[in-house]
Amino acid sequence: MIEVQNLSKNYGGNKAVDNISFRAEEGEILGFLGPNGAGKSTTMNILTGYISSTSGSAKIDGIDILDDPIAAKRRIGYLPEYPPLYTDMTVNSYLKFVYELKKCRLPRNSHLNEICELVKISDVGRRLVRNLSKGYRQRVGLAQALVGNPGTLILDEPTVGLDPKQIIEIRSLIKKLGKNHTVILSSHILPEIQAVCDRIVVINKGRIVANEKAGVLAAGLSENLSLKIRVEGSESEVKKLLVGIHQIKRVVALREAEAGVFEYEIEPKKDEDVRREIFKKLSSRNYPLLMMKSNELTLEEVFLKLITGDIYGNVKDEEEGK
Amino acid sequence: MLAIFKRELTAYFTSPIGYVFVAACILTSGIVFYLFSLGQGSTDLTAVFQFMYFVLMIFVPVLTMRLMSEEKRQKADQLLLTAPVSLIGLVTGKFLSAYAVFLLGVIILPIYGIVLSFFVSISWMTLWGNFAGLLLLGGVYAALGLFVSSLTENQMIAAVGSMFLNLVIFLMNALASVIPVQIVSNTLRSISIFDRYIDFTLGMFIVANILFFITVMAIFLFLTVRVLERRRWA
Numbered sequence: 075m076i077e078v079q080n081l082s083k084n085y086g087g088n089k090a091v092d093n094i095s096f097r098a099e100e101g102e103i104l105g106f107l108g109p110n111g112a113g114k115s116t117t118m119n120i121l122t123g124y125i126s127s128t129s130g131s132a133k134i135d136g137i138d139i140l141d142d143p144i145a146a147k148r149r150i151g152y153l154p155e156y157p158p159l160y161t162d163m164t165v166n167s168y169l170k171f172v173y174e175l176k177k178c179r180l181p182r183n184s185h186l187n188e189i190c191e192l193v194k195i196s197d198v199g200r201r202l203v204r205n206l207s208k209g210y211r212q213r214v215g216l217a218q219a220l221v222g223n224p225g226t227l228i229l230d231e232p233t234v235g236l237d238p239k240q241i242i243e244i245r246s247l248i249k250k251l252g253k254n255h256t257v258i259l260s261s262h263i264l265p266e267i268q269a270v271c272d273r274i275v276v277i278n279k280g281r282i283v284a285n286e287k288a289g290v291l292a293a294g295l296s297e298n299l300s301l302k303i304r305v306e307g308s309e310s311e312v313k314k315l316l317v318g319i320h321q322i323k324r325v326v327a328l329r330e331a332e333a334g335v336f337e338y339e340i341e342p343k344k345d346e347d348v349r350r351e352i353f354k355k356l357s358s359r360n361y362p363l364l365m366m367k368s369n370e371l372t373l374e375e376v377f378l379k380l381i382t383g384d385i386y387g388n389v390k391d392e393e394e395g396k
Numbered sequence: 397m398l399a400i401f402k403r404e405l406t407a408y409f410t411s412p413i414g415y416v417f418v419a420a421c422i423l424t425s426g427i428v429f430y431l432f433s434l435g436q437g438s439t440d441l442t443a444v445f446q447f448m449y450f451v452l453m454i455f456v457p458v459l460t461m462r463l464m465s466e467e468k469r470q471k472a473d474q475l476l477l478t479a480p481v482s483l484i485g486l487v488t489g490k491f492l493s494a495y496a497v498f499l500l501g502v503i504i505l506p507i508y509g510i511v512l513s514f515f516v517s518i519s520w521m522t523l524w525g526n527f528a529g530l531l532l533l534g535g536v537y538a539a540l541g542l543f544v545s546s547l548t549e550n551q552m553i554a555a556v557g558s559m560f561l562n563l564v565i566f567l568m569n570a571l572a573s574v575i576p577v578q579i580v581s582n583t584l585r586s587i588s589i590f591d592r593y594i595d596f597t598l599g600m601f602i603v604a605n606i607l608f609f610i611t612v613m614a615i616f617l618f619l620t621v622r623v624l625e626r627r628r629w630a
Binding site for chain 2: 085119122123124125126143144145147148150152154156158159160161162163167171172174175176177218
């Protein structure tokens with residue numbers, strides 16, 4: 075379990091992390107989402123005791139990282155942004171070193187073999203870290219975090235540099251680990267967080283802008299969902315028909331998607347479900363309804379909305395500002 | 397601490413640096429032994445040891461230069477600083493690994509004396525005094541080198557920086573003699589490493605001198621710990 079309370083970190087006058095608080099329960103995968111430079115790595119470095127906080131507290135299983143750093147660190151496996159590897163060692167000797175460094179008490183060879191199997195690096199055990207590709211280095215870094223089987227895993231962008239197949243493997247591994255570990259995972263890649271995490275903390279400019287269950291976050295922000303439909307038949311006729319439905323606020327004809335088939339965007343009035351009405355109206359006049367989907371906000375849009383307050387407006391302003 | 401000591405020691409001998417250091421020590425001391433002792437027909441090895449005093453001033457920084465700086469550059473320090481080890485253990489482990497390689501390099505020196513003793517009688521006290529002085533001196537060089545290495549991410553700066561500091565420490569005596577202010581020159585002389593080293597070469601084991609060397613080592617190790625600590629709080 076990780077408990078962060080009112081954590082701040084100042085670099086001179088620059089607030090890298092500004093009064094953030096959150097909790098990650100055991101068996102929960104918490105996703106740390108934010109653009110580059112949002113303070114994700116700084117927060118993780120504070121949690122693992124690599125750097126100090128300016129104020130506030132960070133507790134691992136109830137142990138404050140500043141009060142008893144050694145006991146707290148023993149409970150953490152940390153994969154930093156750049157895997158902390160010694161390029162002059164082989165993978166096996168590196169992991170043995172980490173094993174001894176962490177004063178691990180599990181049976182050594184079987185424990186290390188198990189980890190190598192898990193992250194799929196058994197076949198490079200005798201190679202020098204220097205000669206490994208980025209993907210393998212990343213996995214050796216992950217293996218290092220798993221040594222000693224700590225209850226809490228803190229992973230800073232764990233899938234960077236991996237190929238798509240490896241990304242899927244590592245994600246499923248993290249999901250598996252998340253069942254009996256507390257995992258904090260950072261990323262600026264939204265689908266990744268969406269795919270893996272139970273809870274998402276969105277951070278921007280050192281502040282938390284959202285802290286929700288993964289599903290809630292997307293749904294909560296997508297109030298007034300608009301619909302996209304495709305209907306075969308004369309554009310003006312269909313539009314007239316749709317506007318006639320009283321729950322509908324606005325209809326926009328978008329384009330001709332196929333020959334004779336037009337696409338419309340429909341904005342319903344607040345809290346109205348218009349899907350059945352649309353179907354009934356169209357079928358009564360024999361206009362075939364070929365597609366209907368709700369424009370649920372993707373996490374990308376949710377994210378932009380959260381950090382800028384608006385999906386498009388402020389982003390544009392920022393660009394103009396430059 | 398033990399894990400770090402073992403890793404660093406292995407690292408010295410997986411790269412050429414450990415072999416080069418030991419070979420260079422044995423080669424230079426061998427040449428000097430031939431020139432100053434065998435060539436001169438002298439049984440006193442003090443000149444040989446004193447020559448090593450200067451050679452090690454340059455060699456030991458080469459051993460210590462990468463200890464802290466390289467890790468910082470490669471960001472491997474994140475592993476050590478987030479592992480459940482104390483900073484003192486970390487620094488001591490690194491110091492001891494450099495010291496162990498240093499020992500391998502200088503262990504040959506008393507052997508020259510022992511070889512001589514088969515043919516002529518030698519002054520054992522002088523020999524062991526010289527050796528003890530060199531061992532303590534090596535510790536000071538290693539601790540200082542480690543400290544300088546913790547200040548930079550660049551190995552070359554670490555090496556040149558510690559060589560320079562070693563030189564400054566050596567020159568402290570000469571400096572003291574030209575400073576007219578009594579208090580300053582006395583203070584400089586009292587912390588002079590060379591003066592105390594000379595006592596050893598005369599075969600004198602003075603407890604105060606031994607403690608002095610150990611204190612200097614401890615101070616530099618402590619400073620290294622502080623540098624790591626400070627980096628965390630920066």
